Amino acid sequence: MNVFLSFKKTFGVTTKYTKTIKANYSKMLIKKRESFIQEEVKKIEQWWNSPRFKETKRIYTPLDVIKHRGSLGISDVKYPSSTQAKKLFELLEENFKNKKPLHTLGVIDPVQMTQLAKCDDIKVAYVSGWACSSTMVGSTNEVSPDFGDYPYDTVPNQVERIFKAQKMHDRKSFLEFLEKKKPMVDYMKPIIADADMGHGGVTTVMKLAKLFAEKGAAGIHLEDQLAGGKRCGHLGGAVLVPTSTHVSRLIATRLQWDIMGVENLIIARTDSCNSKLISSSSDPRDHEFIQGIMNINVQPWSEKLIDLERQNATSTQMSESELEWYNTNKLVTFDEAVQLQVTSIQFQKYIKTKKELKIKEEKNYLSLGEMKNIIKQIAPKINIKFDWDLPRSSEGYYMFQGGMNAAIRRSLVFSPYADMIWLETKTPNLEQARKFSKEIHEQYPNTKLVYNLSPSFDWSKHGFTELQLKNFIWDLAKEGFILQLVSLAGLHVDGVSFYELAKNFQKDGMFSYVNLVQEKEKQIGCDLLTHQRWSGAEYVDSIMKVVQNGSSSKTLSTTGESFTESQF
Known part of the structure; x- marks a missing residue:
């Protein structure tokens, strides 16, 4: 009533x-x-x-957060990932101050996580989207290369698996510390996870961010690639989104986490150093890198492709026609088109005027329209021929001149909205890293940088001496690249070690297992030697004793006469 x-x-x-x-x-x-x-x-x-957010830019107000949070206050709901994020933030601050690396290896399962945890100088863990795509794909179990086309909860679910294992082994270690006086192992290393490109629009990005915070990731990285055009950063054919689109992803992630009241960290990754395509020309900050052609009377490539399809051309003929079209029609940026169509004096004046206008407007970019107006004033009798629509792909993508300048430009835009910046590179190059760091830190001196120590590089072919390889991580850290990771280390180690065992086991049987596994476990002190103890059997046994008040300690104990690991 x-x-x-x-x-x-x-x-x-x-x-x-x-x-x-x-x-x-x-x-x-x-x-x-x-x-x-x-x-x-x-x-x-x-x-x-607070110091946590002193460098963070937001375009919304606290009231915007409150309006979308509901009736629960900020102190009513707690997420363990936020506690882990605070730990990660403190590690980054300390290491950045001392110019020391926070370096780690990508793990693919709880086994690798527990072994990583025992290494005191490795203080964080990493979960790769590539590894998840190729080894564990949630609801579909459809493993494949990293095209970002797996269900968007795949990596969050892997994070949850790792995080729950961390908590389990932490409880086990704490019990052993209390009852057996064993040293505590820090299993609770903050997890940094791969969020790819966000897997969709703003609402999908927010749902993904929410999943990661709920499931235990202290931080995630988001890359500026297109959903549907995503590629692994070391594959060709990656399609960028406009700068503004990726900024929206970063803002959406922060808003979602503000609504949840968590302090999780955002890494803004740019793949623009290697990319050759961009989905749209909508953002003027991208205009100086979009390529066109100077033959404005040629048939657009996308139209020519449709004609070839109507003529039932073979795939070989289409490939040859595409190659011929782009070889005949050289791709150039607007600046390059100007340089090829005016005198040297006019071009130098054009570059100088561009620089002056940027200073006047207090920005580091000019739109295509602004650049056209400048050259029209300098060379009024010359009609600059340039069209960036003619070479567009059949999907409508624009041609893009990737490189360090584009990566720096984008990263400067992303920095205020992110906690760290990730430069994805083609090769391990310390000089390139120094240049990038210098440009970013001139404007944002406190921005932490991230480096992928990728297994996609053939490290032995880049001229490193043994000493340079040993020092590479520490040399990068001096330039502000604090977080460094071998993203797929766990995957490669898994393959190498198991293949070595399988190859020998087929002929040498148990000798190979004892020699390659058990003896090595004993030699290096690997706790997997006693895998029952490693899994937490004694921990569960202890809980059962509490529940049963010790009444079945002899009959139900996992460590009774049948406990085979007493042999070790």
Whole structure:
């Protein structure tokens, strides 16, 4: 029954009096909610003003967060990933200050996570989207190369698997510390995970960010590739999104985490150093890198392709025609088109005027329209021939001149919205890293940088001496590349070690297993030697004793006479 009707029936009050009570009660509720909102806004303002977010830019207000959070306050819901994020942030701050690396290896299962945990100088863990795509794909079990086309909960689910294992082994270690005085192992190393390109629009990015925070990732990285055009950073054919699109992803992620009240970290990754395609010309910050052709009377490639299809051309003929079209029609940026069509003096004046306009406008880019206006003023009698629509791909993608300049330009835009910047490279190059670091830190001196120590590189073919290889990670850290990772280390080690065992086992049987596995486990002190203890059998046994008050300690104990690991 309605509270006001009940009150009226009990005390026999008039309808007019009941309305007065109801109105006063409603005002009280409104006042209470307004007070709640004001308190929550103050909490968020204080939170955002803390050292954790001193470098973070937001385009929305605390009230925007409150409006979308619901009636639960910021202190009502706690996520363990935020605790891990605080740990990660402190590690990054300390290492950045001392110019020391926070380097790690990509893990693919709880086994590798536990072995990583025992290495004191490796303080974080990494979960790769490539590894998940190729080894464990959630609901579909359809393994494939890293095209970002797996269900978007695949990597969060792998994170959850690793994070739950971390917590299990942490509990086991804590019990051993209390009961057996064994040293504690830090199994709770913060997890950094691969969020690819966000797997969709703003709402999908927010759902993905929410999953990662719920499942245990202290930080994620988002790359500026197109959903549907995504490739592994070391494959060709990757398609970039406009700069503004990726900024929206970063903002969406931060908003989602602000709504949840977590401090998880965002890494903005750019693949523009290696990319040759971009999905749209909508953002003027990309215009100087979009390529066109100077033969403006040629048939667009996409139209020619349709004609070839109508003529039932073979795939070989189409490939040959595409190669011929692009060889005949040289791809150039607008600046390169200008240089080829004006005098040297005019071009130098054009470059100087561009620079002056950027300074005047206080920006580091010019739109195509602005560049056209400049050259028209300098060389009014010359009609610069340039068209970036003619060479577009059949999907509508524009040609893009990837490289360090594009990567720097984009990273400078991303930096205020992210906690770290990841430069994806073609080769391991310390000089390239120095140049990138210098440009970023001139404008954002406190930005932490990330480097992929990729297994896609043939490290032995890049001229490194043994000493240079040993020092590479530490030399990078001096340039501000604090977080460094061998993204697929776990996958490669898994393959190498198991192949070596299988190859020998087929002929040498148990000798090969004892020699390659058990003896090595004993030699290096690997706790997998006693895999029952490693899995937590004794921990569960201890819980059972508590529940049963010790009554079945002899009959149900996992460490009784049948416990074979007592042999070790």
